[in-house]
Amino acid sequence: MRRLASVEGGQGSRIGEESASAGREESRLWHVTLSVAGARTPLQDVRRALEQLAHDHPFLLTSRYAADHAEIRYWEEARDLRDAAAVALRLWGEHRRSARLPPWEIVGLEVIGRETYHQRLAEGYGPPPAVPVGVHPF
Template identity: 85%
Template structure:
């Protein structure tokens, strides 16, 4: 998924979320809290949402879980990190969407849509957190959010 014209991706992603907003009139509208619904012929503005998806189910061989999560990371461009055990996993990534409802809908489909192509275990989604970029950074700054996803990749719990 392309990050869209209202976002820029720096060459060096650094330790943060790796994405910075572009300057321009749309940014000033968002910061001022004005209505950002598109006018006739304009594209809806998208935002970044930090997703944490938790799945669980019957035990599966660890090497198969890892391989499936690595394939999912390859298939999903904004995947940051995955942690796994033989009966559960946690996936964290950034999703671009118009609003929280759209981001949550995409997140709830992620596991099922990639289950066969990535050969993921037949686990069910047992948890979902969707927060906006500002909330993510506020939690990090206050010391009670999840640590930044470093190292990026697939790791055991």
């Protein structure tokens, strides 16, 4: 954090600004896996809805789907795990109407920090990298 400083100039004194991060916590990246499930829905409707969700939520990495369940993986920027989880738990409901998502319920949520995500990959376990990116059947 920079201190306030008085700078003498030809037109009087100016006060320097504190750094932008002073007084607030920095955001971190969190890897989110959201699992939803419910009544069978035609596959083409599920795919179209997930593609619309990806358009509405540009940080969506990948979605996998079947007629009665789906998994959505993406990165979320948030101050802490609690904030990232709160956003994830609202995602499906908030986009249900605009993306015409099936009326499924959230049945699973995993939120892990970026370091943990990369550590799991390095150790050979955890979610595989989200490749290819996009919406794909299970």
